[in-house]
Amino acid sequence: MNQLLEILEDINPDNDYLAETKLIDRGLLDSLSLLTLVSEMEDAFDVEITPTDLIPANFNSAVAMWSMIQRLQAENK
Amino acid sequence: MQYNSLLYLLVFLPVVLLLYQLLPQRHRWKILLGASYVFFFLLSRKLIVYLLLSTVCMHYIGLWLERCDRVLAGQKDAQNYHALKTAADRKRRRILWLGILWQLGTLLLLKYFNFFSHNADALLAKLSLPAFLPTLKMAVPVGISFFTLQAISYMVDVYKKKMPTDENLGRLALYMAFFPAIMEGPICRYGETAMSLYEGKPLTYQNMSFGIQRMIWGLFKKVVLADRLSPLVVLIFTKYTQYSGVTVLLGAICYTLQLYADFSGCIDISIGAAEMFGVRLPENFRQPFFSRTASEFWRRWHITLGAWFKDYIFYPLSLTKGIKRLGKKARLKFGRHIGPVVQTIIPLLAVWLSNGVWHGAGWNYIFFGLYYFVLILTGNLLEPLLAKTYTTLHVNRNGVFLRVVQTLKMAVIIVTGELFFNAHGLKAGFLMLRSIFTNFSLTVFRDGSLLQLGLSAKDFAVVFIGCLIMLAVSIIHEKGVHIRQSVAQWHTVPRWCFYYAAILLVLIFGAYGSGYTPVDPLYANF
Numbered sequence: 001m002n003q004l005l006e007i008l009e010d011i012n013p014d015n016d017y018l019a020e021t022k023l024i025d026r027g028l029l030d031s032l033s034l035l036t037l038v039s040e041m042e043d044a045f046d047v048e049i050t051p052t053d054l055i056p057a058n059f060n061s062a063v064a065m066w067s068m069i070q071r072l073q074a075e076n077k
Numbered sequence: 078m079q080y081n082s083l084l085y086l087l088v089f090l091p092v093v094l095l096l097y098q099l100l101p102q103r104h105r106w107k108i109l110l111g112a113s114y115v116f117f118f119l120l121s122r123k124l125i126v127y128l129l130l131s132t133v134c135m136h137y138i139g140l141w142l143e144r145c146d147r148v149l150a151g152q153k154d155a156q157n158y159h160a161l162k163t164a165a166d167r168k169r170r171r172i173l174w175l176g177i178l179w180q181l182g183t184l185l186l187l188k189y190f191n192f193f194s195h196n197a198d199a200l201l202a203k204l205s206l207p208a209f210l211p212t213l214k215m216a217v218p219v220g221i222s223f224f225t226l227q228a229i230s231y232m233v234d235v236y237k238k239k240m241p242t243d244e245n246l247g248r249l250a251l252y253m254a255f256f257p258a259i260m261e262g263p264i265c266r267y268g269e270t271a272m273s274l275y276e277g278k279p280l281t282y283q284n285m286s287f288g289i290q291r292m293i294w295g296l297f298k299k300v301v302l303a304d305r306l307s308p309l310v311v312l313i314f315t316k317y318t319q320y321s322g323v324t325v326l327l328g329a330i331c332y333t334l335q336l337y338a339d340f341s342g343c344i345d346i347s348i349g350a351a352e353m354f355g356v357r358l359p360e361n362f363r364q365p366f367f368s369r370t371a372s373e374f375w376r377r378w379h380i381t382l383g384a385w386f387k388d389y390i391f392y393p394l395s396l397t398k399g400i401k402r403l404g405k406k407a408r409l410k411f412g413r414h415i416g417p418v419v420q421t422i423i424p425l426l427a428v429w430l431s432n433g434v435w436h437g438a439g440w441n442y443i444f445f446g447l448y449y450f451v452l453i454l455t456g457n458l459l460e461p462l463l464a465k466t467y468t469t470l471h472v473n474r475n476g477v478f479l480r481v482v483q484t485l486k487m488a489v490i491i492v493t494g495e496l497f498f499n500a501h502g503l504k505a506g507f508l509m510l511r512s513i514f515t516n517f518s519l520t521v522f523r524d525g526s527l528l529q530l531g532l533s534a535k536d537f538a539v540v541f542i543g544c545l546i547m548l549a550v551s552i553i554h555e556k557g558v559h560i561r562q563s564v565a566q567w568h569t570v571p572r573w574c575f576y577y578a579a580i581l582l583v584l585i586f587g588a589y590g591s592g593y594t595p596v597d598p599l600y601a602n603f
Binding site: 017027032034035036038039042043049050051052054055057 | 237387395397408416417
């Protein structure tokens, strides 16, 4: 989780990722940031994020992103 | 029967509201569905078959996808589960593509076949080859560009398991055909609107009051502003060669205002009508002329179309393996800003080509799409450079000066885009643009020819005051004030004076009756 938070802070340090639960719904992560985030998450956690995973529910908060990463890692095993 | 017609406002809508309220809650959706099909039939007659086929197609695709999931779930304990899952995923993808091809195929055939055949035959003629593609006589059902996108979003969302399949064909049919939104949108998502349509909430004073107010505001924009500007716009865009550059520029500015007042006005009427039934339709406009960049403009103008393209074209394409690989290479080579921008080039191109083509079968629409593609891509590429420049020059990015400059820049960009959008062909668009720079003369304001463009001095005065009212309302909305909620808290006398004044404003200054030609909603043609 800390590694994910570091990635998020690196992309846009203006958001409070521990508290915010509507990162996508409120437009706090734009499309370019989102694409950068997906790429960095794939490299850091060895997962493949497909268009099916790209829904607001998976990216609205750091917790939701971490749950998605864990699910994708479990599916890879 | 248009949304601004007396038949719709004084007969159709009140009858539907009455029947809706009289029926028990569980049957109310049937009234909405019946009314929607009657409305569609009155507009498109036998072409209603396309809407029915589209609905049945998406219904069965949803059921088929669900059956695949059920079968796979029953095999969870099988030893070869991973192989079964891979096969099921492949099958689900094929089912989805079948549905998309059906929906898009119908749209492409009805709206774009003749455009394709004309251009293919013209190309063959240039190569001295015989033309062989026929011109088909096909009528296009109203709203097909809108309900096709709604059908595709439902199927994709079910495929993505964003929501379960809806086995209720009636509920799906209502989502597709809901009469306030069938002509011009807003483009709804199943997950956001279908349940509230089906719920059959009772009519309430607040919903009725807020809905009527929203409709009056929409009527003001449509009937007082947009329809009044129509004769001038039609004249200048049809006979642009006879006018000076200033007149052409005036025509482009007036068309931009007309399109906004017409489209957003009709959307207000749609949202207001839905609100009376307790249904919240998505917003389609958010003060677009306050935008500071092209991408911001498209987040404020025709919001539901932009969001659709982002969710169903931009992101899926950006996350394909090839594009992701390209993005990674670009990030290594060009850094963390330019890299992602490079990754978006192909998806952005696809989005803006689709946007242009969606609006109509014509090269000027394709140019319109590519125009915004270039503007947005350039804006993304130059962003770090701009940020650095502002920092070096100590310019406050949120300061009033920069905000005004950027808004004016966007006004020029928007008017230029709309000039091509409404021009009678791409060549006409370029000729009109050229005449603004080469045939610039202010005599139109001195020799009285301004009043020979289809608008009298009174018309110009009404348009000017109407635009000021629209600007004032936009500023209030931009500040986050909800006008209807504020007015609802006023004392009874001033509140009702306000309501009556709004109605009288539309009745007195509306461009309807003798001397005016009724103007169909502009976006119903797209």
